[in-house]
Amino acid sequence: MLRMEAVSKSYQHRGQVVNALDEATVHVAKGDFVSVVGPSGSGKSTLLLMLGGMLSPTSGRVLLDDQSIYDLTSDGRARLRKENIGFVFQTFNLVPYLTALENVQVPLYLAGADEKRQNETATALLERVGLGERLDHKPTELSVGQQQRVALARMLANDPAVILADEPTGNLDPETADQVIRFFEEFNEEGRTIVMVTHDPRAAASAKKTLRLRDGKIVSAGKGEITSPRIGPSSLHVA
Amino acid sequence: MTLRTLVWRELFERKSQMLTCFLAIFLGITTVVAIRNVTHYSEKAVALEMDNLGANVLVLPKSATLQDYYSADMNEETIPEEYVMRLTMSEIQGVDNLSPKLCVPVDLRGKQFALTGILPKSEFQAKAAWGGAGIFSRPIGCGVVDVAAEAEPDDKKIQVRKQVIKDLGSHEILIGPDVANSLGIKESDSLTLLGEEFSVVAVLPETGTIDDSRIFAHLHTVQRLSGKDAVVNCIEIIGCCKEIRAGLVDKVNKLLPDAKVVTVKQVVATQQNVNDMMGRLSVIFLVIIVVVGGAGIANYMYANVFERRREIGTLMALGAESGLVLRIFLAKALLLGLAGGIGGFVIGTTLAVTLGPRLAGVTVLPMPVLALWAVGISTGIALAASFFPARRAARLDPVATFQEI
Numbered sequence: 001m002l003r004m005e006a007v008s009k010s011y012q013h014r015g016q017v018v019n020a021l022d023e024a025t026v027h028v029a030k031g032d033f034v035s036v037v038g039p040s041g042s043g044k045s046t047l048l049l050m051l052g053g054m055l056s057p058t059s060g061r062v063l064l065d066d067q068s069i070y071d072l073t074s075d076g077r078a079r080l081r082k083e084n085i086g087f088v089f090q091t092f093n094l095v096p097y098l099t100a101l102e103n104v105q106v107p108l109y110l111a112g113a114d115e116k117r118q119n120e121t122a123t124a125l126l127e128r129v130g131l132g133e134r135l136d137h138k139p140t141e142l143s144v145g146q147q148q149r150v151a152l153a154r155m156l157a158n159d160p161a162v163i164l165a166d167e168p169t170g171n172l173d174p175e176t177a178d179q180v181i182r183f184f185e186e187f188n189e190e191g192r193t194i195v196m197v198t199h200d201p202r203a204a205a206s207a208k209k210t211l212r213l214r215d216g217k218i219v220s221a222g223k224g225e226i227t228s229p230r231i232g233p234s235s236l237h238v239a
Numbered sequence: 240m241t242l243r244t245l246v247w248r249e250l251f252e253r254k255s256q257m258l259t260c261f262l263a264i265f266l267g268i269t270t271v272v273a274i275r276n277v278t279h280y281s282e283k284a285v286a287l288e289m290d291n292l293g294a295n296v297l298v299l300p301k302s303a304t305l306q307d308y309y310s311a312d313m314n315e316e317t318i319p320e321e322y323v324m325r326l327t328m329s330e331i332q333g334v335d336n337l338s339p340k341l342c343v344p345v346d347l348r349g350k351q352f353a354l355t356g357i358l359p360k361s362e363f364q365a366k367a368a369w370g371g372a373g374i375f376s377r378p379i380g381c382g383v384v385d386v387a388a389e390a391e392p393d394d395k396k397i398q399v400r401k402q403v404i405k406d407l408g409s410h411e412i413l414i415g416p417d418v419a420n421s422l423g424i425k426e427s428d429s430l431t432l433l434g435e436e437f438s439v440v441a442v443l444p445e446t447g448t449i450d451d452s453r454i455f456a457h458l459h460t461v462q463r464l465s466g467k468d469a470v471v472n473c474i475e476i477i478g479c480c481k482e483i484r485a486g487l488v489d490k491v492n493k494l495l496p497d498a499k500v501v502t503v504k505q506v507v508a509t510q511q512n513v514n515d516m517m518g519r520l521s522v523i524f525l526v527i528i529v530v531v532g533g534a535g536i537a538n539y540m541y542a543n544v545f546e547r548r549r550e551i552g553t554l555m556a557l558g559a560e561s562g563l564v565l566r567i568f569l570a571k572a573l574l575l576g577l578a579g580g581i582g583g584f585v586i587g588t589t590l591a592v593t594l595g596p597r598l599a600g601v602t603v604l605p606m607p608v609l610a611l612w613a614v615g616i617s618t619g620i621a622l623a624a625s626f627f628p629a630r631r632a633a634r635l636d637p638v639a640t641f642q643e644i
Binding site for chain 1: 240241244245248249251252549550552553554555556557558559560561562563636637638
């Protein structure tokens, strides 16, 4: 479903070339749940952003269902995200001046849904994450756990096949983190493909597969499931 | 969720910024609307005053002086009546009306009066060549006298004052109040002048000028009775102030080299100076709101884009295309422009109506057309100033939503 083929990302920092990702080859199959772990600066978020069509590689290709993402225009990639990908952010990234209901309506509005459908779908999703009583609350009126649940409801709004999550439990207390992890397991059981960057061992353990990165290179896959031969310096087939 | 909700909610999220930006537009538009409104009515008042003053350009024989004209406008020197046709047929702009006059003294019951021959407007229209190419077919720009639409059926007194009279029969006369009083004549009476009988069609109101002791008759009748050919003593011209300043007198001089062309320069210049000053003030304020207001809005929008880059990145990560981001910022600018324009029009008009009479000494009425003008200017400035910040927002990298990058 999601593939990276010999993808590198380098940039200049104070005259020095920094390799954020080095010849990474990854294949994430449909319905998989992959956690991406590694120390800070190892390239986890770079990998996630590239899979989401938000950061173009210096070399290599990224494909979603055989469509080379970076052969599309930036608006084309935006449409691809709208139709296929749901993002979850560490800091939730809720729009501060919109209520919980309106935040969940945003992706539906972007997809062209009418107001009635926006309202019904957003209400149902917020009820699913246990916030049926908080529809008209603004983010500042909600706890961090509740904010992340609003973000989860927003992510589900357009029924994405792929979920990309960047440290979804990073700002949460253990209890709320467990709750969010259970939601991810539930989403995966529904058939959604999940790639989750995390520092949280419990969150990583909840995934079916684990990718470990160090200095921009994929160094290993957890649970011993490397199933394809190495293609380049850091190659991994997670299936 | 609609575009309107997104824009509206964000506007009120940052109230103080919104208010500052709104005030920049609002105050500028208020000032310009107030000045434009007062200037318009001041110009109208000046135009009316000029109209009441009568002629402001005179074509006289070479030897005559302006003093001669004001004292009695009677002298032996004449100029050909044909000059009227030359002026009428010429391409000179800014001539609102022409009034040729021939004055001869008449003795009535032992008293001397001035019999003044004037040419009614119907005489101009009767000559097809004049009507087709002359001044009556030109647009009249300075608003002093609308010759084509001015005449009202029983308005001859006013018409004479304005140097325009629509019809005057060959044996009809208009008399000044001094003449009427000293001879005990009323309207519809008959009067014998130079051996012919005339009917009095109107007694003119008192003006305190030489006109009070005049008797007005058809120019051609006066020419015939006085035994003169097609000549006149003077041609009074009501010229547009702006055109006079732009060299109308020189143009007439060039056209009629054998005549003397003079203007009541002082009056025209003073009145025009006031209008020019108001006009310049209005332009200065317009420039100020374009520069200060525009820069203020641009600055606000750039700051707004910077503050919201995370939010914009989030929207893009959720699938917002660049066109939508552009629309979000331009719609916000449009709202601010509309609010500033409408508010500025309302308050500017209120100020003009209430303060105009005190400041400019004229009655000022609301001008609905300024609403369109105000809204057009304010939204134009707001949109133009916001375009580049909005484009920057639309081109933002969605990566900004992630903290680690």
